[in-house]
Amino acid sequence: MSALLEARGLNKSFGAVTAARDIDISVAPHEIVGIIGANGAGKTTFVNMVTGWLKPTSGRILYEGHDIVGRTPRQITRLGICRSFQVAQIFGSASVFDNLLIALGIAEARGLAALRLLRRPDLADKADALLARYGIADYRDQSAGTLPQGVRKLLDIAMAMVAAPKVLLLDEPTSGISSDEKFELMDVVMGALKEDGVTVLFIEHDMEIVGRYVSRVVAFYQGEIICDAPPLVALADPKVKEFVIGEDLHNQTLLQGGVLQEAPDARG
Amino acid sequence: METAITILLDGLVFSSYLFLVSVGLTIIFGVMKILNVAHGSLYAWGAYTSAYLIGVWSEAGFGDAGTFLMIAVAALVVGCVLGFVLERGLIQFMYARDEVIVVLATFATFLILEDVILLVFGVDPYFAYQPMAYLGSAELGGILRDVYSLTLIGLAAVVGIVLWVGLTQTRWGKLLAAVIHDRELSVAMGIDVTKVYVLTFMLGAVLGALGGAYVAPMVSVAPGFGVEVIVLSFAVVVIGGMGSIPGAAIGALVVGIARAIAVHKLPEVELFVVYGVMAVVLVFRPEGLFAPASARKI
Amino acid sequence: METTRDWTIPGVTVGFAAVAVLGLLFLPDWLMNLTVIAFARALAVVGLMVLWRTGLVSFGHALYFGLGAYTVALLGKDDGISEVLITLPAATLVAATVGLFLGFIVRRYREIFFAMLSLAFSMVLYGILVKTEALGSTDGFNVRTPTFLGFAPEDAGTTLRAIFLVLCALCWTVAVLVHRYLQSTLGRLTTAIRDNEIRVEYLGYSVAQAIHGKYVMSAALAGLGGGILAIALGQVDPDSMVNWTVSGELVFVTILSGPGSVAAPFIGSMIYELIRTYAFEWLPHAWQLIVGVTLLSIIFFLPGGVWSLLARLRRREVE
């Protein structure tokens, strides 16, 4: 099996706190991997390392066989690894349509192409197509800062997908979404992602979602992977039951620690 | 040797002056992230009020020792009143706005206060030589010095130490640290941030006014008095690290001593010292020598 | 975002053409002079406006303004070059080059730190100029009367008119180009960066680079504006060209104009110059007070600047 994304012996510590310990993981093309774990288990740290936000203390991250440790988020995005955020990262003062337009503009912006007009029919068509695909066409001209949570999340994911990545990391796509809406949202997202054949890793607390959409579960506990198996096997694992699901039920409502969570979604 | 002592004393006097005029600026900046351009006006108001009160006091024939009281009164009254009025009347409405817009508002305030000074005190300079005459002169390092300017060193030291102890050792200082660190969290913890801000602004204003009030007897207090100070204090704050009190002290010392050396050894470069030091610091440490403020990360 | 037709380019084209023609026909010298000063400053303000849209306010653009002015003045010193075709591009280039270097430092900073760092850099130039006796220290020195493509006007009136026309053409060019820039991806990476830098990075564009580009652009425009002002006034000195109060003035006009359109700085700058002139004439003792009160009023009651007022009027007309 040739891995698309592979982590080898990944370690990360913040002073005395170890957020990742000897992480080894290998993801094949088109896999859909669910990452679970209690708060502070190291899930977001892992995503942050893969996308270049954090630099691992030691270890390697291979993407298509090349080590990407030390690259910036921007470079990694350009390589084809994109991500969504637990707190949706959108352009609050622009309309939903413009958010996508900007994302599309940046995707084509190499050198002087960054000076191409943004309001072009071809870009507009692409933006409208994205709007339709993610089911948010109704909000097209609404200012992104005023959107309901679910739409923000969708917009966030849609923007991540603009660059047509090979790997997409979703950080808690359903957090903050009411339980009756979340399946609807996930159906839209996963449907859209499948069409593109993207490899997906997503962090999720909700075991129902995990059980329904993923082909493989990786469970984190205190910075280590304690289980890496198909969903049914993983969710039945006693360690997972004790350290992930058990604790998580108590803690689900609490905020999850991590760097990105502190990053504001708009300048405040 | 004589020259060395003289340079040291000259440098210390000038450093003390720089520290006094810039420490208020750096405190307000450190806590509230406001570059208070009106600081120069506070300085000028302090100086005018002090010179005026000293004049009134002396004319009433109360004896020159009491003029020091007038200096303190001028600093406190101007700092508290103007500080309170500015914070409550202007700055408090701007916390939700961009920090730079707040700077502009203080710039506007500076423009207004400059002309108000003219309207209140007129264009004629004020002289308040009494405190200086009272303390007389003393010979130090082979030349005569006026004792008054030497007391500047003591005053700066006292102000510096009091502030340092107050900010690191007292409950109030810790509250301040909490507010600086995270305003929202402080509110959640039940700290009265509004009060902290008002008091901080008033403290900074009193310090600015004190600088002017204490310098007034040494100079002719004339229109445009505050303009030069904005630039000087700003340079000191940049060199030391914006918002840091030890930084302001070090910045003042570096500039003050360097300038004294220049005046004695190489008068041609004297003017360039402040800016030269600043340029060097900026190139190697744009955040200043003591930098609590960091670049925004991405 | 309204999808109505964008009238900016035809608007500024007709506008500047009208100003040029009507100006030549009707404007008395003093008002033409005032327009020249206002437009020269407006060029710098256009650059500051682009930075402002990005969420950055520079309190040190007098650095570039002064560099432009002194470049023009120095080229002409001792019977040197007076040809605007050389001096103005040189002014722009010098400012842009310095901006390019300093950009590597300032692009790491935001908000108040950006503002203060810019200010600090401008003060270094101020310090150098004040100290340099060869450049007249605080006095500065005279600037040569310009020639235009070899044409050397005989008298003051013709020179003024020539400058006025060149300036109108330059302003039009700058307005059109900057407007076009703002419609591009890079141009849209102004408010987008202000909104969310993280998203921009994760979309694959370097925020630092985008800011750097805008910074250089604003430096170039400030240099051009300063160069023109030096030619128009025939004199440069550190206090009028490089001091922090000059930077403050530029920011003031930026706020007064509002970020709404590339045309705004030209109108805002004109208003500022008129306020200043009349305040100085009517209340020589209190003109700063008037300027200060105006600034505060704008900050409190018209945060979108004069342009927002015009926009509001238009909306009322439509309704």
Add this chain to the structure above:
Amino acid sequence: MTTKARMGAIGVLVAASLIMAVPAVAKDSVTIAVPAFLSGPAAGPFGVPARNGAEMVIDAINAGKLPAPYDSKGFAGATVTADYIDESGGNTKQVAEYRNLVQKREVDAIIGYISSGSCAALAPVVEELKTLTVFAVCGTPRVFEDGPREYIFRTMSHATADNVAAAHYVKDMFPGVKTYTGINQNYAWGQDSWRDFELAMKVLMPGAKQSDKVQFPKIFAGQYGSEISALSLDDAELVHSSFWDGDLEGFIFQAAPRGLFTKKKVIFTVGGTAAYRLGKKMPDGLILGARGPYGILVRDRKTALNEWFIQTYFDRYGTYPSGPAYQYGQAVLATKIAYDKAAAAAGGFPSKEQVIASFKGLEFESFSTNVKMALAGGHQALTENVYGLTKWNADAAEPGVTDVKFYPAECIMPPDGVTSVDWIEKGMPGAKC
């Protein structure tokens, strides 16, 4: 929309221009502008007395109350309306304001300017805008050395006279001086003053040496602690300073308690303005100049004009007139005489060109001295200079001067067509002392 906004703006401009385009009133009045520092540190010591001097003389001229022979009303019969404007804010601002004065307010003449910086910057603009401009105080010789001037007149000697006379006074009074140093502001005024003094000392007292630590602090620096220390430690017995405005007074305040004035001889070429203002705080024994025979140095000159000037000024402003009051008054008086003379020659109200023609080479008795517009093609005045030593007059409880020495203009000013530096360097040929 944009178009509409632009058109609106243009409408405003056009309307404004039409209002301003109303033709000037016929000549029963003359409008002049009088720039002087009204704000900033130079306002109190210079700007205010300057303004007062001009105001008093203008009012007297309008009322026909100047002493004879100047008791005719107005400028060539026309009432003088004066606008007093602020000179502060930097040279470039002055240039912009000057354009406004000429083009917008359409003044007939501009009389004033204190700072050398203003004058050097304005000189080319004056020529460009072709408006009669009388520089009242500013001292830089560069105004007429940089090129021929048609529209500019200066009614007092320039800075060279101050500093050459200072060197003469040192030679006359303190021939034993071995070394000398200076503290001057770091701009044209201070630099030129020091240069002229130093060159003149080389000629007049070749045995005396110059210190290598001459100080040039920035104008309006305010604090001089280190400089005073450096001067105190310097071996030089004599200190030259062209300080003026608030700097002068601040320097005296800071240096007096430190014994600088008892240890050294200090020359203040523009010290006259401080005498009345500091009163008893003015140390005794300073070598005092007032840029010519003005203020405290001519307090005892008993001419009708001078007595009128002192008395009227004292009655009106409650203090004795200092140098700038005299110098502005003198500039206004010179302009009146030029207008009157031109009117007499033309047999009616004179044109600008006629006024200028009669201004050239004018010789007249001013309030405290005689003025000869003899240099630079009749545009630059020759006036004598004077120095003395400060001495508090305990009897009258007012400041005074002793050992006053006058130096005729021909002794201290270069002849026509020779630049100051050339003239002094060549040993001041042709000087008649």
